[in-house]
Amino acid sequence: MNVRTVCLSILYEDDATGYEIRRLCVEGDCSYFVEASFGSIYPALAKLEADGLVHSRVERQDGKPSKKVYSITGAGRAAFIGALHEPLGEEIFRSPFLLFARFAHLLPADLVETRLNEYLEHMTQSKKKMEDLIAERSCNASDTWVINYGRAIMTVGEQHLRSHMQGLIKLAKAESTLKDAAE
Structure with a gap:
């Protein structure tokens, strides 16, 4: 699995910001699947958006900077299911x-x-x-x-x-x- 697929998996279940995706990859439900840094998540989200697999909206927050929230599209859902059909990569275990x-x-x-x-x-x-x-x-x-x-x-x-x-x-x-x- 790559970072794009993990981003799609998270967005498949709910909308999220890049920060929330990173948190899920570090300490949440996805922390056991793939290591993902901000440096890999944001380029993956940008490419997914350019490919029409996700879209984003800006949400304003009182007293805080606005946040960019990503949602998966129908094409993104199909791409995620397609990625699950691909052969699995090697497991990586670091200790x-x-x-x-x-x-x-x-x-x-x-x-x-x-x-x-x-x-x-x-x-x-x-x-x-x-x-x-x-x-x-x-x-x-x-x-x-x-x-x-x-x-x-x-x-x-x-x-x-x-x-x-x-x-x-x-x-x-x-x-x-x-x-x-x-x-």
């Missing part, structure tokens, strides 16, 4: 935690253990957010399926981490200093 784990052998064991426990807590909180999404919203069956898929992936990751974390801690040094790295 600062895995970079840390890869070099755990360079770090003190207590730091590795601390980071593992922090990451486990992060996973627990992320799973809770997904559970809360289902409980708080009236999710349709597709949304529920996607959320449950995410929960299942996190559950497997958490199980692996809990059952193998001692092995990673053992790979770490008993003591480490920045001096060791410099040598």
